[in-house]
Amino acid sequence: MNAAAIAVKVVNLHKTYHVNGVLYPALRGVNLQVRRGEFLSIMGPSGSGKSTLLNLIGALDRPTGGKVYIDGVDVFRLKDDGLAEFRNRKIGFIFQSYNLVMRTSVLRNVELPLTISRVSPKNRMVRSMEVLWRVGLGDKARRKPSELSGGEQQRVAIARAVVNGPSIILGDEVTGNLDSKTGMEVISLLKSLNRDLNTTIILVTHDPMVAHATDRIVYLRDGVVQSEEVLRREAM
């Protein structure tokens, strides 16, 4: 595969946690490549290292060993400020519990990444409204998140994740708090964004239905990649 076509490259990634003086190896040499525009899911039992891997790809944490390249950049060579800026420009996060700021409006929540990257108030409103219409919530921009249903709140979180035009969207159990019908609606929204914007999406999930909606499933076990299942040919 040509280097420019690779969005994420994980090389021999290790992560060990120290808990009360005891070492817990969460990742023990993960190798992984994700194609630009691919919709990938990571599955595995609890404690297999899925979330740790996602956090490292998202540059939220630093590894004990190994490298992560995003769009060809060796992420962990960046200092803290550089890493923060990198997350802001390149990565969109979606969480299981949405993590919306409840005191402010839907629009302000979506604007947050743009506020952090110094986009002017006028531009950030225009861009946020575009994304909100895209996820079907344009008419609810002035509402507080608490006035929306769980599915709608997750769509706000998705809008926030894509508003800055990131290369990669990372989702951790994004349907975990939703019923299966709403969960699948959220997944179809992600699929359409993946298709229309060619954004790479990596989801960690327990749900086989969600996993089977993606292009490829990577199975983790005890901190290493155990196997892969390709569901759509173009993923290769």
Added chain:
Amino acid sequence: MRLMDVFQLSFNAFKERKVRSALTIIMVVIGASLVTALRGMTAGTYHYVVGQFSLLGANVIIVLPSSPGFKMTQGVKERVITCSGVVDAVPFIQQTVLASVGGESKRTFLVGIEQSKLPLIFPSLSLEEGELVPSHDSTGILLGNLIAYPTGESKPFATYGSSVTISYVQQQPDGRFVQHKKTFRVGGVLNYIGSSALFIPVDRMVSISLSAANTLFERGGAYDGMFLVAETQERVEKVVEEIRRLYPTNVEIYSSKTIIQTAQNIMGSIRMMMSGVAVVSLLVAAVGTLASLYTAVLERTKEIGLLKALGMKNRFLVTLFLNEALIIGLIGGAVGNIAGVGLAHILAILIAKSREASATELITLGYAPPIFTVDIFLTVLAFTVALSVVSGMYPAWRAAGLDPVVALRKE
């Protein structure tokens, strides 16, 4: 991130916890208002005290007996008057008495003095009606303006020509108490000169001739003190030195200058003490601010994790929380300044009222209006803001130091 956006984010967070923010601000307001009030009051009191003593002629020296065995008599007067630079020596007798007119009585301060010399001692003194009581007159009495026309009362206590009965109680050597009484006729009423804090509180005194006082109080020629009038203000120190040489252990000597210096020293100590109290209350407010912001960091751990995940740099997170501390300091300091002005006026009135009840003391304080200058307000504001921001540093540092992975996981 733009500073304006950081400010807006922190202001929104601040508004969200209205009650706690308000309570924290109240703590700061209490501390700041105390500092403002105390500074205004000490400035006002100092100005008042200095003003009071400046009513005394700048060339006047007060000599008081300081040892129990020493009697200040005519002999002492004759001796000191010969000192070079002394123009005159004016002895006085003073005592707290009950003055009665008709059925009404009030405790007051009686001064027996050669009244023709009063203008030498108090240059601004003048008569509203009548005249000064001559030295040979044993029945005439002169009233201070506030005795004749008490503040807040519609009718005068006594006027020119009224009969005033002076009485006092004296303990006999056998332990019995005997009441002495004598009636005087008001020969004059003084104009108000604004003096209530001097050794002789002119506005609140009644005065009879020195000889009448000597007889009334059975003093046998012993005076309570003496005013010395120096030739000029410049000669005062020389005269003080000479008197000190003549009576090294038996007298206390005060001049306007030394009194003002003493007042300055006392005010300095009071100010130090009061500032201590005020600063402690501000420190309490600072701890309150710290606690409030620290709680905010704990409550918003997940939000801080989110902001970090979205790419907010640590320095902006620090600014976010320091901004909240700044808002607390600014509002607290500004409102504290305003509240302090009110507090100072209320306290000054209360103090004046409580002193009025004991107006017969040698030195009394009247209403000393607090004085505020821009620098008081600015210092209090700057100090409050600085203290709040310092209090916010630890919570801000904690927020910036949070591990985003751990913070996001927090329930």
